[in-house]
Amino acid sequence: MENKAESLQQIWNAIHQGKRFFIAGHLNPDGDSLGCTLAVTSLLERMGKTVYAYAAPAIGQDLQFLPGLAKVHVGKLPAKANFDTVILLECSDRNRGGDLEFILQNARTLVNIDHHLVSDAYGNVNHIDSRASSTAEIIFQFFEQSGGEFLPTPEEATCLYTGVVTDTGRFVHSNTTAEALRVASALVALGADVATINQVIYFTKPYIDLKLQGRALEKMQLRFDNKYSEIILTHRDFESFGATPAQTQGIVSQPTMIPGVEVSALIKEESDKVSVNLRSRGAVDVSRIAQSFGGGGHARAAGFKVTGKTVTQVAEELADMVLHVVKELA
Ligand SMILES: [Mn+2]
Structure with a gap:
């Protein structure tokens, strides 16, 4: 990736310019994909944007606690593709999110944010950082790029922390870098509900x-x-x-x-x-x-x-x- 700050700024530019947003993660949504979808959706709504958040079914029992999940259209695509900006999270190619082609083709701007090594730069704006532990880590850096104008709310912090903790396997995989821990620490400071995340994801089993x-x-x-x-x-x-x-x-x-x-x-x-x-x-x-x-x-x-x-x-x-x-x- 060329310049990290530059492409994060391009995402901000795209968001400031856009009015009607479509946001999706990948099929079989995991904690990172869904957590980021929710955090970005919440941010855009705070900014007064119109947002259609989509997730492919099914959402696992262990992710039902995520704040704002009721706003996500699970398995339900919009009837009309009238979005000016599409944000795909965690999708290493443009088809990873499902049958979204009719939406992608009608959008003016396609933003692609991912941390997978194999990711294609298929967007108009691409931010692919394979050194990031998770897309949630990138989304947090994106918040920081606003220079303090926008910080994650406690609910958004909970969503992003879920992405970091699940993608690092509870901070044990080799992607548990100093940066991943710094981001996790910052999210806890912002009010991420670590107790609930631990209880629901790691200490609940039928x-x-x-x-x-x-x-x-x-x-x-x-x-x-x-x-x-x-x-x-x-x-x-x-x-x-x-x-x-x-x-x-x-x-x-x-x-x-x-x-x-x-x-x-x-x-x-x-x-x-x-x-x-x-x-x-x-x-x-x-x-x-x-x-x-x-x-x-x-x-x-x-x-x-x-x-x-x-x-x-x-x-x-x-x-x-x-x-x-x-x-x-x-
Ligand atoms: Mn991920």
Whole structure:
């Protein structure tokens, strides 16, 4: 990115010039995407702008507490595309937000704000900062760029803090930089409701999810000199708790706490496919394993889905691949 302050100023210019705004994040909205959508929407409304905030369904239970969520049109696109300015947050390409082309084509100005490395500069104004922990970090810097004219309200601070805390994995991922912590600290000072965020996002889990987690850990097996942890959850496991494969959040990362485990796999039998989540302690790039099965992701967190094979077949093919990779580790 050329000049950070310059492109932040260009966003301010676009906002001052615009009257009717459309704002959206990406599909499967996460804390960063939704938190930024809400904070920017709130700011624009304070400035007297007309705003249509859009989010693709569905909003997770853990994000329902976000202040201002009722203002967001979830899964409901506007009938008419009469917006002069569109702001896309966290969308690495112009199609990441859904079927928005009719809106994008009719807008005078398209603003693209993102922190993903692979992001395209598809906007009239682009601010792509791959060193930022989160888009929320960028939005806070954008507030600062106003030179004190605009500061986040406590509600906006709560939305932005949610983006920073979720994208850094509660300040543990490698993107937990000094700047991410500085921004988080400033947001707390501005009144971000850290207690609620922690309670709702990190200390709330339905009974069934917790029981399913117990079953998963009971079924965990260590293989290949304890370098590989494998958990297989079948239809029967889900049925016995009345649970769905979606209720397995957080399970796959637990085995990497075990000393020596380099790769953890959660293999789930779903109605028409087998889906696999992978985690790495760091030495193995699990995105490459996922890619060889047609999936993708990051070096430490990746996944893939397979149709037309049994859960056992997928587990064995994956194990062969993992064995090949962990054999090469010292
Ligand atoms: Mn993000």
